[in-house]
Amino acid sequence: MKEDLFDKEGKLQRKIKILDITWHVMHQTHMISALKNDCEFYYLLTSWRSWHDKRFSSVREVPEEINWISRYEPGKYDVAILHVDQASIDQKTGKYKMLHEIDEQIQDIPKIILNHGSPVDPESGMLKQPGDTNEQAQEKCIKMMKKLLHGMPMVVNSYTAASDKEWGWGTPIIHGMPHFTEKEGKEIKQSYKEKLEKDKFYTIEEAYIEYEKKIGKQGWWDLLKEPRLFSALSPGGWATYYNRDVMLALVGILKDDYGYPFYWCKTCFHRTRTMFHPSNFNDYRSYLGRSLIYFDPSIRTPMNRARSEAFFSGCCVVQVEGAHDLERWAKNGENIIIVPNNPKEIAKTLVDLVENRYEEAMEIGQRGKEMAMKEFNPTRYRQNWMDVFEKVLKPIK
């Protein structure tokens, strides 16, 4: 515990010095944005992932707030955030090796584990032996994670992830993202109208970018909705975790039975799928903001960040039933459409929404946005993290 961190009344006296590494750059962008007034961020360079690599910096620009360090120096930081997901338990993975090496280096400060995943059999064949049920594989995964973390406090991304349905322990912190308030949204649209009168080629995207520069905050762009279907899932990962089998079947049904392309962002190596590759963050925000429907097939992933981005962008979110935490904020037919885990049913609903229920989908999108502003706001998110930091850093009286 650093003596100068809290005063006698237990109030924070200076910024908390956080040691972190590049892991999930979307998550980390929001974390830095929410905590920049309370914390200093020191990112240790690792061989595993580089934010300066275009694969990541095109997804989210490298935040200016990061102090990059080449080596760990004891005594310089207050707390470390280390990252895992279910792949981290496999000793063959870079994730395991990195965690292991960094964990060994850091011996002088508390370490908080941020677990991005859930205990789905990693489908590498490591855990699930012939004859094992999925439940048995999950049990093994949980056991190995416990061993790997050896008592370090763990933060997870959903309440379900912390429940007995998934890991069975952990502190849930639901993400919170910077976004535009209703008033700010109106100001952007007003400024767009004014500039368009002087410059007929002026775009709404330019208006958003200019406004963001002016107020020093990046949000999500709620643009005119085109009647199209869109999704963004991680390019890596596993079939069960992301429910890829259903997604693949859906893409086929939409194409073959309805003649609808499904725009699936940056997610696949499978050549036959229709893909969309945004070249940068603004392209992504523009495409997402102009898509009427955002579909999320995943059930076992904790709170999906891309789905919340779609809510903030005013998209009508269609979600497969059974996903983490739906019961806490989702109201079927009001702020989201929940569909059974059946590709034929999903395809029928998606096409119906696009072809026959455009206005309804727009309204659901707007109510989804209102819900997201309330539930996934950065103020609450910041407070959740500050509570965790206080818990691990404050001296016990």
Place this chain on the structure above:
Amino acid sequence: MARYAIVDWARFNGRDPKAIGSTFLRADNLVAKDKDFFHWTQGCTSDAIIFQKVYWTEMMRTDKNPKILDLSDPDMIKGSVLGGMDLKEISQYVDAITCSSPELTKQVAKYVDIPTYYVPDRINFDLFPDPKKHTERAKTAVWFGYAHNAKEVLQYYILEGLVRQGLDLLVISNTPFKPEDNYGVNIKNVSYESDTAYYEIQAGDIFINPGTVTNANFKYKSNNKTVIAWKLGLPLALGEEELQKYLNPRAREEESIKRIKEVDEKYNIIDSGKDYKRIINEILKNKCKDTSKVK
């Protein structure tokens, strides 16, 4: 005691270090024989960093201690976009460059403004069996390495030469060697396994490694295969003339004695440690000079 970290290509790229020649020779051998060197790990502290074919500009730009870029291939030809590196760019972020062949050293030195040194691929003598004894007429020529290189090196005229000399060919390669035509040579292909490779090589009598391939990848290669073969007691044949000469066991034995002496003198990995330390000291001296200028 100073401690020098080596960020090696194999570990950085998640590959088996034993299967990557340059890492095995230039990093693992050195770490095994000189306690001042160690494999870099995430977040570790060191007094200098050697980037063994690792083009990690982010780290080079961040770390303040002496940094050496160690090259084994002319990757600047490809450029960073194609998985190589941008030499001029990267040379701004390190203090010195070391290269594994004199040809590469000379070429790199033409482009960069920082000191460039030749540090040969050297070997760890502990890993070598006793040299082969030659008592009979040669039966088998041997080549070892990556299968894709074998295809380039073992061209038809080499295979025809082997036939004329009545020699079989043993190819020890990482993946199966499948030439389109064997030109009548009896070819045996054995998988390259790091633990047994040196013994497998000694199943041959002459190491065949024609120096006729002139493309850039080969032009700048180090002589590490030759050094390994010599230490194992095998003579090097570049072409048919030498193959014929080394059919005679006495010629091979004489060559073996001569070359082992040469390897012992020039290619002991312990000398690479000395080379790197000398270079690091030079860097530190120059840094001191720079600082005094600023003052």
